[in-house]
Amino acid sequence: MTDYTTFRNSIRDFLAEALTPDLQRAGALTTSVFSDFDAALRWQKKLHGKGWVAPDWPEEYGGPGWDIQQRYIFQEECKLANAPSLVMMGIQMLGPMLMHYGTEQQKKHYLPRMLSGEDIWCQGYSEPGAGSDLASLKTSAVQDGDDYVVTGTKIWTSMAHHANRIFCLVRTDKTVKPQAGISFLLVDLDTPGITISPIVSLDGQVEQCQVFFDEVRVPVVNLVGNENDGWSVAKFLLEYERGGHNFTIDVKKQLRKIYRQAELAPWGASCRSEDRVFQHRLAEAEIDAMALEQTELRIKGTAEAGGNPGALSSLVKVVGTELGQRLNELSMDLVGPAAGPMCLEALDPTYSGDTAVPEHALTTMAEYINNRAATIYGGTAEIQRSIIAKKVLGL
Ligand SMILES: Cc1cc2nc3c(=O)[nH]c(=O)nc-3n(C[C@H](O)[C@H](O)[C@H](O)COP(=O)(O)OP(=O)(O)OC[C@H]3O[C@@H](n4cnc5c(N)ncnc54)[C@H](O)[C@@H]3O)c2cc1C
Numbered sequence: 116m117t118d119y120t121t122f123r124n125s126i127r128d129f130l131a132e133a134l135t136p137d138l139q140r141a142g143a144l145t146t147s148v149f150s151d152f153d154a155a156l157r158w159q160k161k162l163h164g165k166g167w168v169a170p171d172w173p174e175e176y177g178g179p180g181w182d183i184q185q186r187y188i189f190q191e192e193c194k195l196a197n198a199p200s201l202v203m204m205g206i207q208m209l210g211p212m213l214m215h216y217g218t219e220q221q222k223k224h225y226l227p228r229m230l231s232g233e234d235i236w237c238q239g240y241s242e243p244g245a246g247s248d249l250a251s252l253k254t255s256a257v258q259d260g261d262d263y264v265v266t267g268t269k270i271w272t273s274m275a276h277h278a279n280r281i282f283c284l285v286r287t288d289k290t291v292k293p294q295a296g297i298s299f300l301l302v303d304l305d306t307p308g309i310t311i312s313p314i315v316s317l318d319g320q321v322e323q324c325q326v327f328f329d330e331v332r333v334p335v336v337n338l339v340g341n342e343n344d345g346w347s348v349a350k351f352l353l354e355y356e357r358g359g360h361n362f363t364i365d366v367k368k369q370l371r372k373i374y375r376q377a378e379l380a381p382w383g384a385s386c387r388s389e390d391r392v393f394q395h396r397l398a399e400a401e402i403d404a405m406a407l408e409q410t411e412l413r414i415k416g417t418a419e420a421g422g423n424p425g426a427l428s429s430l431v432k433v434v435g436t437e438l439g440q441r442l443n444e445l446s447m448d449l450v451g452p453a454a455g456p457m458c459l460e461a462l463d464p465t466y467s468g469d470t471a472v473p474e475h476a477l478t479t480m481a482e483y484i485n486n487r488a489a490t491i492y493g494g495t496a497e498i499q500r501s502i503i504a505k506k507v508l509g510l
Pocket residue numbers: 237238239240241243244245246247248270271272273274323488491492493494495496497498501
């Protein structure tokens with residue numbers, strides 16, 4: 116039987132040595148899903164040396180062979196020790212999907228490169244006219260010899276400015292109902308005809324881009340699944356996007372930050388930590404966090420037994436993201452006016468100058484703003500609720 120205490124201690128020993136102060140700083144200054152890109156890549160290489168990049172992957176594809184509890188402990192220890200977050204579109208979404216739908220050649224070529232960080236993937240699903248109504252996407256792929264010729268645009272593509280590859284949904288048949296004419300393509304972002312245009316977000320950072328395709332030639336062997344069967348492939352991947360994330364671990368980190376801010380809060384205009392209403396809100400959030408943890412563990416159990424998380428991942432996404440936003444609000448209330456100034460330069464882990472904001476309030480505003488997007492990306496909360504209504508409640 117696995118001794119989980121020994122396992123946890125071994126992870127802590129590894130982190131104490133491998134997680135250097137600069138990497139830890141990058142983790143502590145993370146205000147969104149993504150950490151500083153260079154730090155994330157350096158951290159990935161260290162994890163790769165141990166075979167720990169993809170804890171959820173089966174051993175045959177390079178996973179470490181841990182059980183659910185071990186994976187959870189590993190991710191929890193990394194997060195709470197402020198390890199940078201890896202860019203997960205490949206490891207968390209595309210990888211598991213390729214294991215299911217990919218050809219042997221695709222698996223052999225792409226999976227090891229995801230683990231090593233040689234390939235950084237971004238997700239080309241959304242378009243200016245196709246977000247919630249994804250099936251209305253228009254980017255077209257027309258076969259010409261051994262290639263598809265792709266024309267159109269994708270938007271809100273996270274990390275496209277750092278990635279070297281994109282997985283895309285494209286329209287291969289306009290004559291059938293929308294879902295039946297979509298295919299799934301793997302595209303090299305260096306291919307002539309691709310332009311990547313960064314988008315500055317409300318928090319002043321660049322994490323999303325618009326990607327333009329102008330008659331881009333993509334080899335037919337880069338098709339995943341059958342032509343016009345991309346909708347099934349896309350939905351399978353989305354369940355990993357929504358359910359593959361450990362919201363509870365994020366929430367635990369946020370709670371820790373709040374406890375620390377509550378200790379330090381009196382320097383501000385008011386000390387909310389003594390406020391009974393504040394304490395009640397915090398207690399409610401803690402109870403919801405415990406319930407969320409149990410549901411997440413249940414989903415992982417299903418996955419372990421070979422099942423797909425299904426619509427339960429929608430449920431976890433709604434609860435996890437909304438709880439995260441409630442915690443952001445508690446943080447803002449605690450920090451008070453100090454959250455006002457946004458010191459973008461101080462969020463760069465290499466910055467060593469002065470800041471107008473105390474250390475414990477440095478990330479509060481940027482996190483609050485950035486996390487408004489959590490109930491939009493990966494499918495909005497309204498869309499998730501419709502999925503839950505149909506597939507979980509049978510309405
Ligand atoms: C930070 C961020 C990162 C992202 N990263 C990526 C990425 O890497 N790759 C990618 O492909 N996409 C990405 N997206 C796009 C994201 O998936 C879409 O924004 C999302 O699906 C919503 O689509 P939309 O923005 O077009 O909004 P719309 O679909 O236009 O929705 C607008 C509003 O109407 C509501 N609504 C729409 N239809 C319904 C309905 N049927 N029932 C009830 N309410 C409805 C929505 O809930 C929303 O409140 C990202 C978005 C954000 C904000």
